[in-house]
Amino acid sequence: MRNLAAILLAGGVGSRLNILVRHRAKPAVPFGGIYRIIDFTLSNIGNSSMTSVAVLTQYKPLSLMDHIGDGSSWDMSGRSRSVKIFPPKTGEADWDWYRGTADAVRQNIAFVNSATSDEIMILSGDHVYRMDYRDMVSFHRKKGARVTIATIPVAWEETHQFGTAVIDDSSRIVEWEEKSPRAKSNLASMGIYVFDRKYLIALLTESKEDDFGHHIIPRALEEKVVYAYPFDGYWRDVGTIQAYWDANMDILDSSSGINPGSWRIMTNINAGGPLYDRPPVSVAGRAHIKRSIVSPGCTIEGRVENSVLSPGVVVKAGASVRNSIIMHDCIIGEGAQLERTIVDKEVLVGTRAMIGIGDPGIANAEHPKHLYSGLTVIGKRTVIPDGISIGTNCIIDPMLHAPVFPTEVKSGTSVTCSKP
Amino acid sequence: MAQVLAMILAGGRVGELDVLTFFRPKSVVPYGGLYRIIDFPMSNLMHSDIENVGILSQYRPFELISHIANGEPWDMMGRQRRAVILPPFQGRGSSDWYKGTADAVYQNIDFIRLNDPEIVIVLSGDHIYRMDYRKLIEFHIEKKADFTVAFTRVSPQGSSRFGLASIEDEDSRGGRVTEYKEKPKSSNLEWASLTIYVFKTDLLISALTDNATNTSHEFGKDIIPMLLKKHRVYGYKHTGYWGYTRTIDEYYHTSMDILGCRPKVDIRSWELRTNMANDSIRDRKPAFVGPSAEIEDSFFYCGCSIEGTVKRSILFPGVSVEKGAVVEDSILFFDSTVKAGARVMRTITDSACTVSAHADIGDPADKLTVIGMDTMVPENIRIEGGVSVHPKLKATAFQKTRYVAGEVIQ
Numbered sequence: 001m002r003n004l005a006a007i008l009l010a011g012g013v014g015s016r017l018n019i020l021v022r023h024r025a026k027p028a029v030p031f032g033g034i035y036r037i038i039d040f041t042l043s044n045i046g047n048s049s050m051t052s053v054a055v056l057t058q059y060k061p062l063s064l065m066d067h068i069g070d071g072s073s074w075d076m077s078g079r080s081r082s083v084k085i086f087p088p089k090t091g092e093a094d095w096d097w098y099r100g101t102a103d104a105v106r107q108n109i110a111f112v113n114s115a116t117s118d119e120i121m122i123l124s125g126d127h128v129y130r131m132d133y134r135d136m137v138s139f140h141r142k143k144g145a146r147v148t149i150a151t152i153p154v155a156w157e158e159t160h161q162f163g164t165a166v167i168d169d170s171s172r173i174v175e176w177e178e179k180s181p182r183a184k185s186n187l188a189s190m191g192i193y194v195f196d197r198k199y200l201i202a203l204l205t206e207s208k209e210d211d212f213g214h215h216i217i218p219r220a221l222e223e224k225v226v227y228a229y230p231f232d233g234y235w236r237d238v239g240t241i242q243a244y245w246d247a248n249m250d251i252l253d254s255s256s257g258i259n260p261g262s263w264r265i266m267t268n269i270n271a272g273g274p275l276y277d278r279p280p281v282s283v284a285g286r287a288h289i290k291r292s293i294v295s296p297g298c299t300i301e302g303r304v305e306n307s308v309l310s311p312g313v314v315v316k317a318g319a320s321v322r323n324s325i326i327m328h329d330c331i332i333g334e335g336a337q338l339e340r341t342i343v344d345k346e347v348l349v350g351t352r353a354m355i356g357i358g359d360p361g362i363a364n365a366e367h368p369k370h371l372y373s374g375l376t377v378i379g380k381r382t383v384i385p386d387g388i389s390i391g392t393n394c395i396i397d398p399m400l401h402a403p404v405f406p407t408e409v410k411s412g413t414s415v416t417c418s419k420p
Numbered sequence: 421m422a423q424v425l426a427m428i429l430a431g432g433r434v435g436e437l438d439v440l441t442f443f444r445p446k447s448v449v450p451y452g453g454l455y456r457i458i459d460f461p462m463s464n465l466m467h468s469d470i471e472n473v474g475i476l477s478q479y480r481p482f483e484l485i486s487h488i489a490n491g492e493p494w495d496m497m498g499r500q501r502r503a504v505i506l507p508p509f510q511g512r513g514s515s516d517w518y519k520g521t522a523d524a525v526y527q528n529i530d531f532i533r534l535n536d537p538e539i540v541i542v543l544s545g546d547h548i549y550r551m552d553y554r555k556l557i558e559f560h561i562e563k564k565a566d567f568t569v570a571f572t573r574v575s576p577q578g579s580s581r582f583g584l585a586s587i588e589d590e591d592s593r594g595g596r597v598t599e600y601k602e603k604p605k606s607s608n609l610e611w612a613s614l615t616i617y618v619f620k621t622d623l624l625i626s627a628l629t630d631n632a633t634n635t636s637h638e639f640g641k642d643i644i645p646m647l648l649k650k651h652r653v654y655g656y657k658h659t660g661y662w663g664y665t666r667t668i669d670e671y672y673h674t675s676m677d678i679l680g681c682r683p684k685v686d687i688r689s690w691e692l693r694t695n696m697a698n699d700s701i702r703d704r705k706p707a708f709v710g711p712s713a714e715i716e717d718s719f720f721y722c723g724c725s726i727e728g729t730v731k732r733s734i735l736f737p738g739v740s741v742e743k744g745a746v747v748e749d750s751i752l753f754f755d756s757t758v759k760a761g762a763r764v765m766r767t768i769t770d771s772a773c774t775v776s777a778h779a780d781i782g783d784p785a786d787k788l789t790v791i792g793m794d795t796m797v798p799e800n801i802r803i804e805g806g807v808s809v810h811p812k813l814k815a816t817a818f819q820k821t822r823y824v825a826g827e828v829i830q
Contacts, residue, residue, distance in 0.1 A: 034705070252708075261704065261705035261723070264703065265705070277693050279452075279687065280452070280721040281707060282718075284681045285680075285681050286716050290709065291711040292709050293709075294706060294707050294709055296706070
């Protein structure tokens with residue numbers, strides 16, 4: 001399936017990830033130490049021997065574009081292999097931001113027209129999973145489908161977040177509900193579609209509707225040509241802080257089903273990093289590391305437990321990092337303690353700072369739906385003062401310096417630039 | 421800066437490194453948990469803005485060729501930049517293996533002429549050091565030298581294996597070389613040649629051409645003494661770290677110099693590059709440290725899985741230390757596995773070795789034990805310090821349950 005083309009929708013804001021998406025799109029959020037979320041989809045594409053991908057970007061695309069580069073990190077560059085990035089562009093109308101998934105594809109219909117494959121895949125860069133897309137296309141052909149949607153059973157209480165499908169014995173979708181509060185089925189769409197290429201062109205030119213889930217799929221359903229491809233492996237929409245933290249912690253548990261190594265997940269090791277190769281992890285003296293992921297360039301002198309460390313993190317002597325996610329080049333000062341904290345890149349944590357310690361029951365006052373389970377999040381490049389105490393469910397904005405911090409940040413509160 | 425071409429002598433095997441150089445030249449012996457020895461001159465060249473490099477290969481060049489690739493790891497790829505491997509070749513008239521360091525460069529005079537540099541810097545792919553060659557070349561030009569050699573200070577005792585010189589103190593960087601002896605049995609000379617040479621291109625070509633009719637073709641033994649008579653030969657004093665890797669013991673000590681809270685050399689600050697595509701380093705997942713691991717003063721990299729005890733050791737990508745295994749004072753190359761309950765002390769294992777359950781290798785206080793690549797050490801065996809184990813051995817090749825110092829298992 002060398003000529004199977006794919007469109008990767010990577011424009012989503014992912015606003016529930018709060019300050020983690022302040023300066024980057026959701027697909028570009030770091031994950032699992034050395035990866036970004038989009039690496040899973042891009043690696044699936046490369047590992048499925050596909051050779052042509054259009055990445056549609058919209059929201060804060062810079063770090064994403066930098067990360068994708070020329071596609072060579074996923075072996076997607078060469079004479080007949082390419083990753084093309086398509087930002088929104090002005091066409092005939094004056095205002096042409098992508099208005100939805102279907103609209104984004106419609107605005108790049110030239111790419112769909114120029115593909116040489118019978119089918120085309122529509123993917124999103126928001127999910128953590130492994131799939132060989134060739135198997136899904138084989139299923140699509142065997143069923144004689146014109147549209148196939150990958151589906152996975154989800155917990156009933158989560159069905160309202162997804163498009164859900166009711167299927168018959170032949171896996172044909174007979175009923176489709178988009179984000180229904182009382183879904184009839186818990187078989188959820190994974191946002192992965194195979195379309196007969198010409199059928200997709202027809203669907204998109206016949207109408208001006210914006211969204212696959214809301215508009216395009218229901219219309220195709222009427223023609224009884226939509227099938228559900230069953231998937232039962234590890235798959236996570238890491239769209240919330242809690243889901244993001246859970247999925248990172250899953251990597252520490254070999255029974256969870258996620259394994260970026262055996263999944264052959266590839267990443268761009270150069271983008272945004274130093275101009276040299278990160279040296280090996282250095283453990284100096286008697287560090288204490290248990291059940292953790294530790295990436296290249298880290299220097300560990302203190303304690304690290306149940307945590308995921310991205311490249312270049314320094315944990316000084318006497319510091320303790322537990323149940324936390326620490327992104328690139330953070331320095332955790334001597335004697336500092338972090339518990340259930342997500343720390344974005346290049347944060348300096350002062351000596352003896354205590355973070356994430358307090359009553360986990362007090363949800364964040366401003367974003368109770370984002371932070372409610374005891375996690376605390378610290379934004380990129382913030383400098384946490386020495387000796388400060390920061391509670392649970394706290395949001396500390398990016399780029400903050402000592403003067404804006406109170407002496408204690410109570411559980412459920414936030415520190416932003418505007419506060420004294 | 422002047423147009424500079426670098427030539428790296430990277431083809432030698434070096435028999436003293438024993439099983440580590442059965443299948444690769446010394447220049448690509450792994451070092452420091454991630455790198456190959458040749459990464460040091462290559463990274464130095466990159467940081468010195470010298471981006472035209474010829475690499476002279478001879479002995480089993482496959483690993484060297486795949487490591488250097490197209491030069492891209494060191495940014496030596498582009499219209500004006502390149503790193504090319506120069507193997508021995510058949511000429512129309514004569515053809516031969518390289519007959520010495522000087523002969524290797526002599527056989528590539530056409531390559532030098534083609535590049536037409538003002539200055540040629542000749543390096544060897546043998547040492548662990550950081551040097552800004554621009555300063556050396558600046559010194560060479562400022563002193564109007566015809567030929568400049570870099571030296572490091574050694575104690576005169578026990579340095580009879582080096583080329584030794586006396587250097588005038590013109591300034592803190594060095595001065596004219598007044599005396600040079602290649603590997604003297606005894607002498608009071610205290611500056612040892614680092615085999616880093618800077619030549620005016622014309623002089624290099626004429627010196628190599630003159631030397632070609634001789635029977636011996638070495639820079640140290642033949643070229644330096646020859647040029648010292650008639651030309652301005654300068655000595656540049658290198659004051660930073662200099663790590664030898666010519667014998668197993670030297671290689672081991674130079675490796676261990678990077679470990680600890682206050683390491684002799686902090687190579688983490690050297691901004692090195694390697695070929696991240698080689699051995700698929702770049703596609704390995706980050707290291708996993710398990711709940712039962714104990715780690716002290718060690719280096720490890722992506723692809724490692726550590727469930728046992730690791731102290732004062734260097735683990736290359738893909739090394740696995742299972743629960744209950746103990747690794748101390750050892751260096752484990754790519755993808756080696758130490759199975760549950762095994763013990764590895766003061767041992768170097770080459771790539772893809774397996775130390776099976778409850779095997780007991782090496783001694784904390786004795787000579788080093790070295791295991792060749794892709795060998796399977798069987799369960800419950802005792803191999804003492806000072807044993808050499810050949811590459812690609814199956815478990816059945818081990819006839820005894822105990823081996824003692826000096827034995828070679830093959």
